[in-house]
Amino acid sequence: MNEGDKRALLRSSVREFLDFPSPGICFRDITPILKDPTAFSAAIDLFESYLRDHFPKIDLIAGLDSRGFLFGPALAQRFGIGFVLIRKKGKLPGPTECVSYSLEYGKAEIEIQVDAVDPGQKVVIIDDLLATGGTMAAACELLKRRNADIVACLVVIELSPLKGAEKLKSYPVHALLQYD
Numbered sequence: 538m539n540e541g542d543k544r545a546l547l548r549s550s551v552r553e554f555l556d557f558p559s560p561g562i563c564f565r566d567i568t569p570i571l572k573d574p575t576a577f578s579a580a581i582d583l584f585e586s587y588l589r590d591h592f593p594k595i596d597l598i599a600g601l602d603s604r605g606f607l608f609g610p611a612l613a614q615r616f617g618i619g620f621v622l623i624r625k626k627g628k629l630p631g632p633t634e635c636v637s638y639s640l641e642y643g644k645a646e647i648e649i650q651v652d653a654v655d656p657g658q659k660v661v662i663i664d665d666l667l668a669t670g671g672t673m674a675a676a677c678e679l680l681k682r683r684n685a686d687i688v689a690c691l692v693v694i695e696l697s698p699l700k701g702a703e704k705l706k707s708y709p710v711h712a713l714l715q716y717d
């Protein structure tokens with residue numbers, strides 16, 4: 538399958554649910570991608586080729602709670618590197634660093650274990666979806682505080698009208714699919 542076919546398969550796998558989780562939100566559901574191994578491999582292939590084409594060295598993949606956890610470990614395996622978790626507050630044991638943020642339908646706090654990333658490590662952040670960019674920007678702030686070198690922010694879906702990428706101007710943002 539070529540890259541265009543892989544993107545088409547992914548797009549056909551994403552479902553829409555209107556008014557979930559609150560009125561006015563059109564929820565883009567990526568679960569069918571996970572259910573279809575061909576679609577899931579296509580997503581990981583596309584992320585891998587983007588990273589190989591643009592960045593010669595990556596040390597670590599950091600995934601965002603919770604749907605970033607679905608894609609990050611498989612991608613990290615392709616590069617033979619580790620995966621670390623950025624979680625909603627209160628889920629990680631030991632010393633953590635925390636950042637608050639707002640998202641399309643609420644407010645939250647995320648944190649990372651302070652020993653998850655060494656200073657200067659080249660880190661790629663991954664999530665399923667970029668909406669307002671609040672979550673991804675908070676993750677960048679967390680990693681910056683840990684003195685990581687943020688290489689790129691990856692998402693399966695970017696909701697372009699919400700202009701999340703504008704909050705992330707200092708970092709390359711790559712989405713496999715854009716939605717208007």
Ligand SMILES: O=P(O)(O)OC[C@H]1O[C@H](OP(=O)(O)OP(=O)(O)O)[C@H](O)[C@@H]1O
Nearest residue numbers: 602603604640641667668669670671672
């Ligand atoms: O760009 P933003 O406006 O910040 O929104 C994007 C975030 O919202 C969703 O996660 P959510 O917080 O709903 O958590 P979940 O993955 O645990 O469902 C999505 O998976 C992203 O992480």
Ligand SMILES: Nc1ncnc2[nH]cnc12
Nearest residue numbers: 563564565566641666668
């Ligand atoms: N519209 C949306 N669909 C799925 N996940 C989301 N996270 C934030 N906005 C979302």
